[in-house]
């Protein structure tokens with residue numbers, strides 16, 4: 001199958017670019033004695049998880065138990081980076097822990113106790129990483145004392161094992177924030193680790209990171225592993241922030257121009273149901289709804305559900321009705337989750353239909 005033969009909009013993933021992105025991250029981590037535990041929410045694909053493990057990833061990260069069940073087809077060591085689970089999800093998780101190494105990041109006693117009861121009743125061991133807020137202020141304990149309390153509480157459950165710390169520095173989004181941001185992450189983690197050590201508690205795992213901070217992870221010497229997700233495909237956000245070059249963007253939405261009736265623009269057959277409504281941070285107005293690499297100056301100015309309007313005022317070349325164009329999505333992770341299947345593109349240009357295995361697994 002070739003690109004001309006597929007229906008659009010379709011998400012096409014260039015496999016050679018994926019391999020380069022995976023190898024580059026693994027090489028960096030190897031140089032700094034860091035494990036890589038990729039966040040699989042970006043690709044939601046058992047095949048891609050397998051590729052990450054083949055490149056040397058130490059395990060996989062998921063947000064949801066449904067994702068964990070899918071990713072368990074590729075790997076044996078899974079971190080659920082999500083604090084609380086309802087009884088049904090806890091039951092599924094402890095079932096998984098019968099055959100796999102399972103860890104959960106926890107930041108509160110309610111979640112910990114619920115998990116502890118479920119794991120203990122099922123006769124399994126679940127590892128606990130205490131989630132520490134190092135500046136993103138989304139989840140995570142706020143003080144070293146709270147972290148210590150959770151670590152101590154873990155030890156009261158036969159079904160739990162305290163494995164260490166977890167943080168997500170999602171607030172560090174640009175290079176100007178990097179040095180101070182990473183220093184703060186390091187200071188906060190160090191304080192918790194010192195208190196744990198004083199209390200005789202070992203923390204063999206310190207898990208942190210995002211795509212923006214991954215290549216700067218060696219500035220947080222406390223880390224033992226990093227959890228980049230987006231790096232496998234990259235996106236317009238990564239490109240605009242300078243985390244990757246255009247050659248590193250593995251995913252492109254292939255669209256067809258369906259209208260040029262309104263002067264000054266054309267309309268693509270991809271709206272928010274294909275590109276998502278995620279804007280380009282930190283400058284949403286400037287960025288539009290995706291990048292058209294072959295049409296410099298073109299801007300996707302407005303999306304409805306099935307239409308993407310492209311302003312061509314600043315564009316020297318114009319696509320015609322029927323032409324196919326490529327769009328690099330602003331944020332690839334939710335975009336992938338909109339497709340049951342994507343296409344993997346091989347070196348010879350041929351395409352292979354591939355399931356997005358954990359698509360829609362939002363619980």
Ligand SMILES: Cc1ncc(COP(=O)(O)O)c(C=O)c1O
Pocket residue numbers: 039081168209210211212227228229230231
């Ligand atoms: C807990 C956690 N870890 C890792 C990641 C991966 O970060 P990125 O998408 O920047 O690669 C995310 C992303 O949302 C996350 O929420």
